[in-house]
Amino acid sequence: MQSYQVLIIGSGFGGQCAAVNLLKAGIDDFRLLERRDFFGGTWCQNTYPGAAVDVPSPLYSLSFAPFPWTQMFAGQAELHRYTEQVIERFGLRDRVELQANVEHIEWDDGAKRWAVYTGTKGTYYAQFLINATGPLSQPVVPHFPGQDRFQGKTFHTNHWDHSYDYRGKRVAIVGSGASAVQVIPTIAADVAHLHVFQRTPHWVLPRPDRKFGRFQRWLLGLKPAWKLLRWMIYWQFETRIIAFKYSKPAIHMVQNQALKFLKRQVADPELQRKLTPDFTIGCKRVLLSNTYYPALTRANVTLHSRDQAIVALDETGITTTDGQHIDVDLIIWSTGYDATDGVISYPVSGKNGIKLRDVWAQYPRAYLGTSLPDFPNLFIVTGPNTGIGHTSALFIIESQMNYILDCIRTVQAKGLRSIEVRHEAERTYTQMIHREMERTVWKTGGCHSWYQSRSGHVIAMFPGFSFSFYRLTRGLKPADHILS
Structure with missing residues (x-):
């Protein structure tokens, strides 16, 4: 038994x-x-291009397992290494x-x-x-009429198929949340054309990432230094609940910062309009990226908003609510869980x-x-x-x-x-x-x-x-x- x-x-x-x-x-x-x-879980399963954590690595660690992180926001490969270290260290x-x-x-x-x-x-x-x-x-994959007729490749970001070469292909990514914001800038330069289907825009803020030097990594390997940095980051982040719950002026200030960031990175007024949420920042997950908005401005990237939503699939691609038919080779479902x-x-x-x-x-x-x-x-x-x-x-x-x-x-x-x-x-x-x-x-x-x-x-x-x-x-x- x-x-x-x-x-x-x-x-x-x-x-x-x-x-x-x-x-x-x-x-x-x-x-x-x-x-x-x-x-290993999440960081061994999610291997899509650009996968990374959106919480600073010293804080996104188990308290009993410090690690000499190489950058403030660790990528999937490093998170996988950390997972393996915990597994091996504790048998x-x-x-x-x-x-x-x-x-x-x-x-x-x-x-x-x-x-x-x-x-x-x-x-x-x-x-x-x-x-x-x-x-x-x-993972959640929405259903559309004709979905089983599509003869191209499809997969969810949670089950990325690395055997499929997306380079030079016509690609559609459905969703514009946390995973999509990481995938889109990573693959945009390598595909023939990228169609981004956005149901609702998200608020995006800059990602304050940085690489740690050799000495800083050595310090992070020392538990007292790691604990101090972790403590400092923890209290800095803990104050954010004040905006989410207790202070409307604080959240409006952050929202104004996000609007300025959007306008600074996207010059086209129509694209700005499509990317401006109609809800208060924080109501949905706030996304961190320095590369998402620039990727959407590329000549080979098209953003389809709600008035160009998917209504059906067929053998060769996607039909949208405004009557377009878009031929694609690959559909990536970045549609959450x-x-x-x-x-x-x-x-x-x-x-x-x-x-x-x-x-x-x-x-x-x-x-x-x-x-x-x-x-x-x-x-x-x-x-x-x-x-x-x-x-x-x-x-x-x-x-x-x-x-x-x-x-x-x-x-x-x-x-x-x-x-x-x-x-x-x-x-x-x-x-x-x-x-x-x-x-x-x-x-x-x-x-x-x-x-x-x-x-x-x-x-x-x-x-x-x-x-x-x-x-x-x-x-x-x-x-x-x-x-x-």
Whole structure:
């Protein structure tokens, strides 16, 4: 029987952080389940041209694993190297089961454990289960009439096909969000023509990147210097929530900076118009790029806005709402992920057969974004309302670990078998989250974004300072939980 004290689903930074924290707590009876045939998650999966992080690298690091970064905003290759270093340093490779795609999970109240069904890898059992699949792991590809007739090449940025040579080809990229803003400038000079299909424009700010010199890299390899730089960047970024939530003048000042940046980089008034959002900055993800706008001004790049949207595909290309037919060889879907309603992609059955999809029918919700009533010993890394728009997601992940480890240790110390949050505690927490959300730009900024679920609730983001979340998750509140 494949039975463990703890199972971790996912091997990205969330899964790695959970594994290392378990080891530090003296818990070594665990296994990571990874659906892909490689260890590592986001920065091993997303290999599209130009892929890079949009949070400064010293802050976008695990607190227990400093790294001598070569530049302020690391590219995918360096992030992959960092991931590999964490895996090797903490001996995680021997603790992962690859190609273990979770099909569904069920709680056995008699045995007080989870059954995890993976199909080809069989069934695993565990007392505690940590879902660390991440919110940006289920790519979304829209459907258009005639899509199956297209005879060219198509793929999502999440599954970039490096065997296909896009150079000299006629290319369409659908979407203009975070991935597209990185892909477009990287491939524009190499393609015959690039058609960019933009549903809504995003606000873009300069990317203050810089290379680190040899001495600076040496300093970053020293934990005290790395911690100091990390601390300085953290507090600089933490102030940005003031604009997102508390200060309209501050956010309008940033928006004016973004408008000036657009006008400085794009001279054509019509292109400026197409690229100017009609919502408040911050309502959608703010993009950082020094090269996106210049790429759109190239003679071989055409921006198609909402009045030139895709209505159908055929064997040779795309038909748009204004009647154009555009022949293309390659369509790149840069259309994002199911990051809210699809927080957990597989079916989950809790106590008395309660289905997670029914609990989340209105909108996803969780106590501290981490645990749920009627689902004992289940913890969700980067669950509902744990996203952070102004600083590093890894800070939130590590904060969640404080709570998760305290729950597990408490059950162990008391000689018990399960822990679950009380309904009233989850309800009170969720009401607080959405009450505070009403004050944020994500709710009032006049846009519809992937931060929102189908219900209209903002599900992706935490409506406050990240240190507030850290305080909430520092330890277990016994009164909010049922132990048995």
